Amino acid sequence: MTEQEREKRIHEWAQRLYAQLQDCLPSCLNEADLRNRIDPLLDKFCVQIGLNPMAHAEYSLATGRADAVFNRLVIEYERPGVLKPTLTDRATQHAVEQVKRYMEGIAKKDRHAVERLAGVAFDGKHLIFVRSSNGSWAVEPPVAVNEQTLARFLRWLSGLASGIALTPENLNRDFALEQSRTQNILHSLYHALNTALEQPDGLVSKLFEQWQLFFSQAIDYSEAFGGRKLEPLQKWVRRAGIEIKSQHEAERFFFALHTYFALLVKLLAWQALSRHLGGKISAPIFSQLLAAEGEQLRERLQHMEDGAVFRTFGILNLLEGDFFAWYLHAWNSTLENALRAIIRRLDEYDPATLSILPEETRDLFKKLYHYLLPREVRHNLGEYYTPDWLAQRLLNQMDNALFDPHTPEPKLRQKLIETRWLDPACGSGTFLVLLIARMQALARPLMLSETELLEAILQNVVGFDINPLAVLTARVNYLLAIADLLEHRRREVSIPVYLADSVLMPAIGRDLFVQNCYLFPTAVGVLMVPRTLCTPQHFDRFCDLLEECLRREMEPDAFLHHASNLGVSLSEDDHKQLRQLYKQLLELHRKGLNGLWARLLKNNFAPITVGAFDYIVGNPPWVNWEHLPDRYRENTKDLWSHYQLAGQFKGGRPRLGTVKVDLSALMTYVVMDKLLKRDGKLGFVITQSLLKTAAGAGFRRFKLPDHTPLKVVLVDDMVALNPFEGASNRTAVIILQKGRDTRYPIPYTLWRKVKGEKFTYDSTLDEVKAATRRLNLYAEPVDPHDPTSQWLTARPKAIHALRKVLGQSAYKAHEGVNTGGANGVYWVEQVMTRPDGLIVVRNLTEGAKRKVDEVTEPVEPHLLYPLLRGRDVQRWRAEPSAWIIVPQNPHEPSTAYPEVQLQKDYPRTYGYLKRFEKILRERSGYKQILSKREEEFYGLMDIDHYTFTEWKVVWREQSSLMTAAVVGAYEGKLVIPDHKLMLIDCASEEEAHYLCALLNSSIVALKVLAYAVSIQMDPHILERLRIPRFDPQNPVHRRLAELSARAHQIVSQWDGKSARSEDAETVPIPKEIDLEAILPRLKPEDAAKLLEVVNAYQRAQTELQTIEQAIDEAAAQVWGLTDAELREIQQSLKELSASPDEEETSA
Known part of the structure; x- marks a missing residue:
């Protein structure tokens, strides 16, 4: 049964069900009456769509295939009128709990995951949809029974008869490298690419060069796969029968791999649109690909690749500026057979999952890419995808009112329609899809129509990325997120995700002859566009005109005639530049290098044509200056200086490259300067080193070149969580507001893991919160006279105490x-x-x-x-x-x-x-x-x-x-x-012990934890630490030296792990020893000896603790700290330095 046939039957049976309810409800006295009148109709519907209903004493149950959207659907009937419009009603709550219990019982009995079950409470007047998602229950508010809600109920029921559920787990099973179909397609693409690249002037070579140009801004393959870093990739690709011997071959392989991943994404998008819109408009249906062979298959794929298929569905730009259609120009029978195997398997999937289980698909492609590439290879490429829970936390912090889970206020309606969001490094679209999901959740209670909601989303949720594969993936994720709304569109849809660089935006030419043009470098030369046309009102229309004229091969004069009708006043110089641009592209078109450059132009200029935003969110690239690709480093050099992020030599010259500045810092400043409205907010996942190291001084200036101030609203320090899968990145979240001054101290939340609790990359925000505790600290510059100095982070009283310790050290490390x-x-x-x-x-x-x-x-x-x-x-x-x-x-x-x-x-x-x-x-x-x-x-x-x-x-x-x-x-x-x-x-020796005692004191430990990057105890920790020169006449100094010498004696004697008796015999001492279990098994003399050694060891440890307390007290005298200040420092140190095993379980 096709998707269109199934949808038609769903609507027919929804009408029949509704008519039956209108007829029978007045005479139904209890749930049994209702069930007897409705179950026979549902049985007939199930038979028509290929399901076997199963009667049960307590509920109705239908079953489906193992990998369908649902395996079981529980229908809990209630007496008509029992369910109320709110979930707070006691009887309604009871019905929901019944459904949950039934679902849990079936899951346990049949050994199914409860997530693969669904439930519905039904009293003839209201429906309540119940699911389990990510370990918690998702219970939707009661909805009134009508033909639309009954159609949704039947859609859930039909999910049991669906094809394979469109989930990351199923896709991984079918399309990961372990599958022969994947090995075959990768092998075919890689060898077809190598053959095509033997023609250096061919279209494939030019597309590969342009892909390299874009990717060189994000990835340096010589860095990612130089030396031993190549080995894990070599081992992995041998499974596909491919041998890679150099980083250049690695680069070609990734072009082939990205092509394969892009194909999966495009084909799934086609299939999803077929499911949602295919029956409503005359459009090419995905299943038609199955019957196509040879040249016919290539032509149909060409229609997909040039965007024609998606334009038929009303989606204008799903595919544009795409490098990954090159395989159509390297077509051969081996490649065709490999493609057909992929298409055949994809045809067995059912995109109904997108409507029924939206949370399954919001990170569909992110998870698929994770599964497709080994972790070590992804990390070599610097690819760390943001966990959904981390993105959700950031969004919650950006706008509490908008993301409040409670019933929204009516005043939010206008805000929802007008507030604009941008992710300038959107990757696979995590932030974009979460934003869309929240807008959809708010639409119904705010009385927003589907048409109004779709318009608000398309106008207000925008993404940029310089990775062509990321842009394609984000666009398709975006499309799937709005798929249910597309039938309500008033116009053709452009997905507002652009292949553009948020840092290196199009620049005005400096030469006298091109100073009124924007420059765009490509693999076929620099394209120049008159500045007059680069406005939000005119640029998209200009690019569309350019592409249309090229497709029709119009002469330059005809193009200029049409360009003069764009409503822009063009100067003589503008006409000259336009003529040159058009002739340049027309020549490429006639050589067969067509269909790409005008679209790339439109995308590349998006940052200067899409307007300003209220909120900017995302996870910018964490790439250190020294690891940037050479070309990108050179091209951005002036920007680092312009935003004063490069640091300065004493003479005032920029010293870029001598300090470890990070690209995320540059992106923060550029997008706040160019794309954020005044009073707007930016929320970024950044590296905590920008706040804690000398290299971040320029970032901590918090002022744009035109002196517009930037306010730090808050910081989340998640270093201890390591939220990125398998990577020990120093993760922090910062929120800034444009146009306001930063006022210290700043709220600084330190996240710590709780003993015994765990969370994963796929955990929900609530699960992560339950597994962590949050310390509410504050941050301020360590030097109150230098706002760019590193931050001191601690409790307010501890910061006040540490101020007495800060100053100039008499020693240098x-x-x-x-x-x-x-x-x-x-x-x-x-x-x-x-x-x-x-x-x-x-x-x-x-x-x-x-x-x-x-x-x-x-x-x-x-x-x-x-x-x-x-x-x-x-x-x-x-x-x-x-x-x-x-x-x-x-x-x-x-x-x-x-x-x-x-x-x-x-x-x-x-x-x-x-x-x-x-x-x-x-x-x-x-x-x-x-x-x-x-x-x-x-x-x-x-x-x-x-x-x-x-x-x-x-x-x-x-x-x-x-x-x-x-x-x-x-x-x-x-x-x-x-x-x-x-x-x-x-x-x-005495001076060394004095100094060692001070450095090992709790006071210095807290200063280091509060000021430095905790795992980097480099020489800079002595900076701003007021250590006086050793004075042998000072009794406190001598006392510190004596205490340190005794501490060294104890540790040397016992070594923390073993005890040395007086005759130098070494006796092992475990960290934990169960004497009650060990002593009875020993001879009496051995037991006595062991007991004596253990007791001596414990006495030594007690003495060492006493010595360290005495050192703290003497160090407090050196720095003039009161007893209360020392206690505050010790308590803060205990809190900050606690390992997960020491954390309390209360958050």
């Missing part, structure tokens, strides 16, 4: 020695000492980033030093576990020994380094730094006099809390910390 990526050369272990004094060493190659041969050689002992690595340092303890070759003179450590001197004095060490010369010269640090200041190929970086002091305080860079420890000489030699450790050089 440094990074440890950096080998420049050649640890496997310089890091060694001692094998033996020879009688002649030479030491035989073996280089440590395990875990080295650069592949290095393992060698064992003798070297002189003079340049061999104990190496302290991150793993060797814990709080109150540092002990080297390896050695490092340091070819620098301790008296002039910033440069390496001259090569001649090294050959004379240390020939064995020189010989060892010489065998690695090629690797050492290829180090990025050598190329960029060392080679410019010295000739020696073996020099080290980040090394100076401070490296060669005997006493140092060190701590790990990567740590959630401070791990300071004192280190002195080891085996009679100075210890060299590596670059993952930070160090402060000290004049004496």
